[in-house]
Every structure is written in structure tokens, then in C-alpha cells.
Amino acid sequence: MDWLNHLPLFSLGCILNDMMNKHDMNHGSHSIGRLIFQLQRLERNPRTFGEAGTLTPSEIHAVDAIGEDGNVLMSQLAERLGVTKGAITQVIRRLEKKGIVFRGEHPEDSRAVLISLTDRGKTAYQAHLKLHQQFYQQLQEQLSPHEITIFEKCIKIFTGLLAEKNE
Amino acid sequence: MDWLNHLPLFSLGCILNDMMNKHDMNHGSHSIGRLIFQLQRLERNPRTFGEAGTLTPSEIHAVDAIGEDGNVLMSQLAERLGVTKGAITQVIRRLEKKGIVFRGEHPEDSRAVLISLTDRGKTAYQAHLKLHQQFYQQLQEQLSPHEITIFEKCIKIFTGLLAEKNE
DNA sequence: CCTATATAGTTTAGATACTATACTTTTTGT
DNA sequence: ACAAAAAGTATAGTATCTAAACTATATAGG
Structure with missing residues (x-):
């Protein structure tokens, strides 16, 4: 979506x-x-994820990229989300204010920041995941394994062409 | 990975x-x-479309929605693009400044504005279309009609589910 | 050991794109 | 005739991102 x-x-x-x-x-x-x-x-539009409150698309996006395990560097997030580090600084600041993530120290590099989800953030993650699973189940009911195979192939070819254009 | x-x-x-x-x-x-x-x-990112110059994604999007025939109402554009009339006012203003579109009068309703592409706008439209066609051709070379049929079906099911969530 | 360079992250100004709301003008329906 | 609907505009605000300049720390080579 x-x-x-x-x-x-x-x-x-x-x-x-x-x-x-x-x-x-x-x-x-x-x-x-x-x-x-x-x-x-x-x-x-923003959406509500469980008791974690309302998150904008880019916010839940970041939560998803952090994952339940957390301990992710800012620069890793930037790469996962395909945006600049500056953009990450901004979204993490908002999420920190909302109590969704926290910044931890890196044991060996004092420049680095390790981002993790708070308990509140984990409920958002789980609520988001549940949406995925529900959607997936509905899709499964309507597509055969064969169709999924083809779909996947088409998507791959498509992506390859897009990547060429993007480079 | x-x-x-x-x-x-x-x-x-x-x-x-x-x-x-x-x-x-x-x-x-x-x-x-x-x-x-x-x-x-x-x-x-913005892209260059022929001699028409560089257009942002939402600008070329609007050009595409106007079409070569033009004579489209602001409110029709808003509906086609799925945004508010206010958003259309803004993008059309930019395109007018760039010499891509012009505003014409409606013969029966003095409130209305009929948007059309200038010659310059039409070259952007054509350049855009050409990109589509090239892309399509490359895709065709790699997908069989059967695969396209399946792809289409998967997409339809997907869309149906999304529409449910959206309503 | 130093110093140059690379790396982690932040800050800020500006671009893009959209919404919501209030507004003007004109048309339409009763 | 007049209220309500419709076409479009204006404006302020939100969300998201980039680019560039910045601080601070780490690392590698002489």
C-alpha cells in the first residue's frame, strides 16, 4: 500500500x-x-495502530524497518528505507516524542545511535503485522500456488526493467 | 540483503x-x-520530457490526465487524479507558468475552466507516451500472453481487497 | 603518534505535494 | 426569486524529503 x-x-x-x-x-x-x-x-492518511496511537505512513514505515529486535543504526535505517540520513533523523525525532522508539548507545562507537522500539512501539509493530497477515490470508483464499508463481515472475521482470530505468 | x-x-x-x-x-x-x-x-525525481523541459511527477501526471484532446474541467482533473480541487489549482498554475497548459473558457458556464495542453505540453505528453511504449515492448518480450492473463487476474484480486479496506 | 580522511549523525532551508477551510462567482432547482 | 449546489481560487498548515553545511568520533597511513 x-x-x-x-x-x-x-x-x-x-x-x-x-x-x-x-x-x-x-x-x-x-x-x-x-x-x-x-x-x-x-x-x-495516518492510521491508528493499536494503543500506540496514530502514525503517519512514513512513521509506521520506520517502525517496520526497525523491527522488534531493534538496535538499528540511523544509517542502516536510511539504507533500508531508501532515504537520506537527514530524513531518518527527522522521523526518529517524531517517533521518540511519541514514545514509539528510543535511542540507545553503541557499545563501541560513541558516534553511533542504536534505535529500538519501546513497548508502545512494539504494539504498533504487532498491530501492523496483524494487518498484513489478515490481508495475506484473504489473498491466499483467492490465488492458487500456480498463480502466485506467475505473479512473482511478472513482478520480478517488472522490477528488473524499473531498476534499469532508475540507474 | x-x-x-x-x-x-x-x-x-x-x-x-x-x-x-x-x-x-x-x-x-x-x-x-x-x-x-x-x-x-x-x-x-523530476524528469525531462522532450523539449518541454523538466516536469515533476505530479506535473507529468496532470499532463497525462489532461490528454491530447484537452478541454478538461478542473473538477474532472481532481477526480481523475484522486485529489482535491485545490491541489489541481496549484499544479495547473505551475504548468501554466511553464507553458505546458492553457486555460480556456467554457461556452456555457462562465465559472468553469477548460484545461488543454499547449503544443509544448503535447510534446511532453508524447515523450511520456513513448516511454510507456518502450517499457511495454520490453515487458512483452519477457512475458507470455498466459502470464499476462494471470498477472492481470492477480492484480484485480489485489485491487478488490484494497478497495474493501479503503471504503 | 599524528594527521588526513572517512563515517555517524544533526541541523536547517527549501522543494514538493497534498489537505482543509473559507471564500467568490455562477448556475440550478423549486 | 432565492436558497442551495457547483466551479474554481486562495491560503495556511502538514508531511515528507533533499542538499549542504556542520559536529564529533573513528581509523588508517606515514
């Missing part, structure tokens, strides 16, 4: 609409457009 | 990572994470 926070039909939606059009005008021409539209809408 | 385990995704990436993991631990567990990563990067 996060993918397309900012993913307008800049390229993808239209690309796949083209693909679907040529493949089968009647059935799938607008599938991707609708998908993107729904994805955009779903993740535009 | 550890970073992929906690990828940046609010929900979707992880959901599908879960799906892929259960389906086949070795092959596809991280496909979706990578896809999302690439998509995010793709949508972050």
Missing part, C-alpha cells in the same frame, strides 16, 4: 494499461489504473 | 513478502520488496 503513496500514473499505471489493452481490451484494460488509485488512497 | 526483510513498506510489501515466503522461500521472497523500492525511487 505504501508503494504508491506518490505513485501517480506517472509511468506504471499507463504502461500496464497499455499492456492490458493490447492483451485484452475487454477484461483488463483498467485493472492497473484502479490498483494504483486504490493504493494511493489507502496510504495517504 | 538483510534490509529487504524489513523493507520500507507499510503493508503491501510485507504482505506479499509473506505470501512469497510461504509459497517459495528460495525464489521470490524479496521480489515485492525490490519492486516497491524501485517504484519509490522512480517517482521521487
Whole structure:
């Protein structure tokens, strides 16, 4: 749902609409457009995660990247989330104020900061995870293993092409 | 590769990572994470579209929604792009300054504004379209019609589930 | 041992993109 | 005729990110 926070039909939606059009005008021409539209809408707004309160998309995103084990460096977070260290500093500051994460010392490097989830943060993590699992279960009910295999392959090819464009 | 385990995704990436993991631990567990990563990067930066110059993602998005035929109401654009009218006012103002679009009068409603692409705007539209087509062609070379059919089905189911969550 | 360079993280200003709200003007329905 | 709806604008605020300059610590080579 996060993918397309900012993913307008800049390229993808239209690309796949083209693909679907040529493949089968009647059935799938607008599938991707609708998908993107729904994805955009779903993740535009903050959400409540259990008793941890309301988190913005980038906040829960960070919580997810920290994980229950925690002890993650700021720079590791930056790499996992694909943003600059400055961006991480900002989101961690907000999460610290909300009591979702805390900063710990690194035993061997005094420059470093090790980020972990508080108990409150872990409830947010769990609430988020539960959403995933529910969604996954519903998806499982409607897709066969064979279909998942194909889906996966398509996604891989797609990603490879995107990566080329991005480089 | 550890970073992929906690990828940046609010929900979707992880959901599908879960799906892929259960389906086949070795092959596809991280496909979706990578896809999302690439998509995010793709949508972050402005790009150059032919001689029309550099456009931000939301700008080319608007150009795409206006289309070569143009004569689109502000409120129609808002609906197509899934944003408020206020947001449209802002992006159209920027595009007008850049000489990409112009405002025309509505013949029967003096409140209304009909947006169309200038010649310059049309070159941006065409450059964008060409990118789609190239992408589509590359995709076609690597996917069979059967695979596209499955892909389409998976996407539809996915969208249906998302729409439920959204409503 | 020193010093140059790399690394960890922060700060700040500015860009982008969106919303919500209040507003003007015009159209429409009863 | 007049209230309500609709088209669009303006503005202030929120969220997110980057780039660049900065501090402080670590490390590697002479």
C-alpha cells in the first residue's frame, strides 16, 4: 500500500494499461489504473495502530524497518528505507516524542545511535503485522500456488526493467 | 540483503513478502520488496520530457490526465487524479507558468475552466507516451500472453481487497 | 603518534505535494 | 426569486524529503 503513496500514473499505471489493452481490451484494460488509485488512497492518511496511537505512513514505515529486535543504526535505517540520513533523523525525532522508539548507545562507537522500539512501539509493530497477515490470508483464499508463481515472475521482470530505468 | 526483510513498506510489501515466503522461500521472497523500492525511487525525481523541459511527477501526471484532446474541467482533473480541487489549482498554475497548459473558457458556464495542453505540453505528453511504449515492448518480450492473463487476474484480486479496506 | 580522511549523525532551508477551510462567482432547482 | 449546489481560487498548515553545511568520533597511513 505504501508503494504508491506518490505513485501517480506517472509511468506504471499507463504502461500496464497499455499492456492490458493490447492483451485484452475487454477484461483488463483498467485493472492497473484502479490498483494504483486504490493504493494511493489507502496510504495517504495516518492510521491508528493499536494503543500506540496514530502514525503517519512514513512513521509506521520506520517502525517496520526497525523491527522488534531493534538496535538499528540511523544509517542502516536510511539504507533500508531508501532515504537520506537527514530524513531518518527527522522521523526518529517524531517517533521518540511519541514514545514509539528510543535511542540507545553503541557499545563501541560513541558516534553511533542504536534505535529500538519501546513497548508502545512494539504494539504498533504487532498491530501492523496483524494487518498484513489478515490481508495475506484473504489473498491466499483467492490465488492458487500456480498463480502466485506467475505473479512473482511478472513482478520480478517488472522490477528488473524499473531498476534499469532508475540507474 | 538483510534490509529487504524489513523493507520500507507499510503493508503491501510485507504482505506479499509473506505470501512469497510461504509459497517459495528460495525464489521470490524479496521480489515485492525490490519492486516497491524501485517504484519509490522512480517517482521521487523530476524528469525531462522532450523539449518541454523538466516536469515533476505530479506535473507529468496532470499532463497525462489532461490528454491530447484537452478541454478538461478542473473538477474532472481532481477526480481523475484522486485529489482535491485545490491541489489541481496549484499544479495547473505551475504548468501554466511553464507553458505546458492553457486555460480556456467554457461556452456555457462562465465559472468553469477548460484545461488543454499547449503544443509544448503535447510534446511532453508524447515523450511520456513513448516511454510507456518502450517499457511495454520490453515487458512483452519477457512475458507470455498466459502470464499476462494471470498477472492481470492477480492484480484485480489485489485491487478488490484494497478497495474493501479503503471504503 | 599524528594527521588526513572517512563515517555517524544533526541541523536547517527549501522543494514538493497534498489537505482543509473559507471564500467568490455562477448556475440550478423549486 | 432565492436558497442551495457547483466551479474554481486562495491560503495556511502538514508531511515528507533533499542538499549542504556542520559536529564529533573513528581509523588508517606515514
